[in-house]
Amino acid sequence: MELLVEHLGSVGLVDHHVHGWFTEPGDRAAFEEALNEGATGPVSSGFDLPIGVAVRRWCAPLLGLPALTTSDEYWEARSATPYDELVRTFLTAAGVDHWVVDTGLTPGLVTDPEPRSEVIRLELLMEQVLGEDDVVGAFRERLGRAVASGTVGAKTIAAYRCGLEIDWSRPDDADVAARARTASTRVVDPVLVAFGAHEAAALGLPLQVHTGFGDRDLDLSAANPLHLTPLIRTVSSPVLLLHCYPYHRQAGYLAQAFEHVFFDVGLAINHLGARSVQLVAEAMDLAPFGKQLYSSDAYGLPELHFLGSVLWRRAMGEVIGGWVRRGDWSTDDAIRVVDLIGRDNAARVYDL
Numbered sequence: 001m002e003l004l005v006e007h008l009g010s011v012g013l014v015d016h017h018v019h020g021w022f023t024e025p026g027d028r029a030a031f032e033e034a035l036n037e038g039a040t041g042p043v044s045s046g047f048d049l050p051i052g053v054a055v056r057r058w059c060a061p062l063l064g065l066p067a068l069t070t071s072d073e074y075w076e077a078r079s080a081t082p083y084d085e086l087v088r089t090f091l092t093a094a095g096v097d098h099w100v101v102d103t104g105l106t107p108g109l110v111t112d113p114e115p116r117s118e119v120i121r122l123e124l125l126m127e128q129v130l131g132e133d134d135v136v137g138a139f140r141e142r143l144g145r146a147v148a149s150g151t152v153g154a155k156t157i158a159a160y161r162c163g164l165e166i167d168w169s170r171p172d173d174a175d176v177a178a179r180a181r182t183a184s185t186r187v188v189d190p191v192l193v194a195f196g197a198h199e200a201a202a203l204g205l206p207l208q209v210h211t212g213f214g215d216r217d218l219d220l221s222a223a224n225p226l227h228l229t230p231l232i233r234t235v236s237s238p239v240l241l242l243h244c245y246p247y248h249r250q251a252g253y254l255a256q257a258f259e260h261v262f263f264d265v266g267l268a269i270n271h272l273g274a275r276s277v278q279l280v281a282e283a284m285d286l287a288p289f290g291k292q293l294y295s296s297d298a299y300g301l302p303e304l305h306f307l308g309s310v311l312w313r314r315a316m317g318e319v320i321g322g323w324v325r326r327g328d329w330s331t332d333d334a335i336r337v338v339d340l341i342g343r344d345n346a347a348r349v350y351d352l
């Protein structure tokens with residue numbers, strides 16, 4: 001058992017879906033807003049959320065404060081810490097050996113972690129080629145170039161644009177070209193979205209798909225990964241269901257049913273705070289151990305790159321550590337699964 005605890009505290013993770021941290025430290029309002037994934041604006045103080053308590057619990061000691069210090073004291077200590085030191089503190093404490101970064105979200109406002117590999121956002125790529133004479137050819141050319149220069153995966157934010165409940169059959173090039181001529185600069189056309197997903201799959205690129213909760217411009221009922229079943233049946237390259245909450249059990253089923261489906265419960269691990277233990281337990285319901293990956297989906301606040309890691313390590317200790325204590329699993333079983341989910345599955349899927 002001590003072996004497992006020790007291993008969980010020291011294993012270097014691969015964070016398979018993450019973003020950069022804000023280039024500037026920002027003010028308290030921006031900080032608190034960044035703790036609320038669902039909304040921007042006056043829903044509540046960011047500290048008055050499960051993730052806010054988790055920041056006080058786990059991040060405060062790294063700034064020399066007692067765990068669960070007040071939010072005012074936390075903010076004061078954070079503001080008094082030079083920002084580059086703050087970033088270094090949290091990024092180092094995350095214990096992540098490699099980051100797989102989605103660089104497509106507010107690229108000018110964030111600094112990306114190192115060492116990293118990158119995934120390319122398909123809707124952004126489509127928006128970049130919309131003005132070209134031959135949109136289909138230009139899209140293929142740029143995607144091919146990205147792969148040649150080392151991009152390890154593609155990502156679709158279909159959930160934010162048209163929902164996942166669309167016709168996922170592969171569109172023909174003429175239809176794509178016609179749709180592209182009338183498309184708005186923000187791609188929401190399901191044909192263009194499906195085209196991007198199939199192009200990535202045709203190149204054998206692992207395809208990340210945002211599913212489950214996110215900010216409020218998505219329709220959560222249309223973000224259920226089960227809507228992807230028709231796509232999953234027609235492609236053979238890896239499909240990575242991102243985050244999935246509250247559909248993580250459905251995602252676990254898909255990972256069991258289809259050999260090329262993988263998933264994570266990132267993002268929600270941070271946002272559920274202390275309840276992330278139950279989330280991690282439920283993520284272990286059905287899925288084969290080789291099909292789940294660790295991610296933080298941290299964005300903006302360097303605290304979140306650390307928090308995802310510490311909450312996942314803690315939850316795994318509680319959940320599978322509990323099974324070891326009760327004699328349901330051996331310590332060897334537990335350590336092997338920690339390594340698979342924490343790093344080895346990602347290294348294999350993305351060929352890192």
Ligand SMILES: [Zn+2]
Nearest residue numbers: 017018102297
């Ligand atoms: Zn993300």
